[in-house]
Amino acid sequence: MDPSTVRVDEVAAEETYALRGAVLRPDGGEIVWPGDEDPETFHLAARTPAGSVVGVVRFSPAPCPWPGAGGGVIARSSWQLRGMATDPAVRGSGTGRALVVAGLTAVAARGGDLVWCDARVSAAGFYERMGFTVVSEAFDKPGIGPHVGMVKNL
Numbered sequence: 001m002d003p004s005t006v007r008v009d010e011v012a013a014e015e016t017y018a019l020r021g022a023v024l025r026p027d028g029g030e031i032v033w034p035g036d037e038d039p040e041t042f043h044l045a046a047r048t049p050a051g052s053v054v055g056v057v058r059f060s061p062a063p064c065p066w067p068g069a070g071g072g073v074i075a076r077s078s079w080q081l082r083g084m085a086t087d088p089a090v091r092g093s094g095t096g097r098a099l100v101v102a103g104l105t106a107v108a109a110r111g112g113d114l115v116w117c118d119a120r121v122s123a124a125g126f127y128e129r130m131g132f133t134v135v136s137e138a139f140d141k142p143g144i145g146p147h148v149g150m151v152k153n154l
Contacts, residue, residue, distance in 0.1 A: 006054065006095050008102040011045040013037060016056035016083060023085035029143055033082070035060045040110075044102055046086075046095045055086040055095045059103045064116045066135045066149055079107045081117040100130050108154045115154065121146040 013036040020031040035041050038060060046055035062080040081103065086096045107115055119127050121138055127150050128134070136149030 005049055006046045006090075006093075006098055007049075008044055008046050008055075008098050010106075011043050011056075013041075013043050013058070015045055015053065016043050016058065016085075019053055019056045019085045019087065020083050023087070024083065024144075027143075033058075035062075042103075042106060043083075044099050044106075046090075046099050053087075054090045055099050056083060057081060057085075057099045057103055058083040059107055059115070061112070062116075064114055064151060066116070066151065077110075077112045078114040078116060079110075079112045081115050084117075084123070096126060097130065100127075104152070104154060113154050114151060116149065116151045118147045119150045120144070121148055124148050124150065127152075 013032070017031050025031055036043075036058070041058060041060035043056065043058050045053045047053055059079050059081055062078065064078040081100070084096065084099065104115060117127065117132070118141065119132070124134060130152070132150040132152040134148045135151050138146045138148050141147050
């Protein structure tokens with residue numbers, strides 16, 4: 001899929017749940033998380049020209065669990081990236097990149113100066129290519145698997 005054909009829009013949390021479930025929790029588990037409905041939280045969906053949702057992500061204001069990890073600077077306004085999921089059929093097409101770029105731009109416009117995430121170890125390379133830095137040892141999220149903490153200064 002040509003990433004220029006994907007449209008990224010801000011959407012209601014409910015529009016992200018199907019892909020969250022299919023990609024992030026295929027064996028079951030929570031797909032509705034505390035903060036989804038917070039007025040400051042925003043959700044993005046990448047859609048094909050036909051309107052199919054092929055990628056989702058959530059950004060919410062949240063204190064970074066690794067203060068000063070972003071190059072020693074304490075963030076004034078940190079945001080968490082969570083629930084990033086792309087349809088396996090579009091992986092490698094730029095859809096994930098389009099979602100993260102749109103999200104980082106929106107966070108910066110809202111005054112955010114740092115974005116952090118708990119990244120699956122298998123996705124850490126993707127986030128590193130997006131400018132994130134690994135700031136923690138690997139840790140296990142029960143029922144989900146190994147993760148690392150990552151940050152990106154804006």
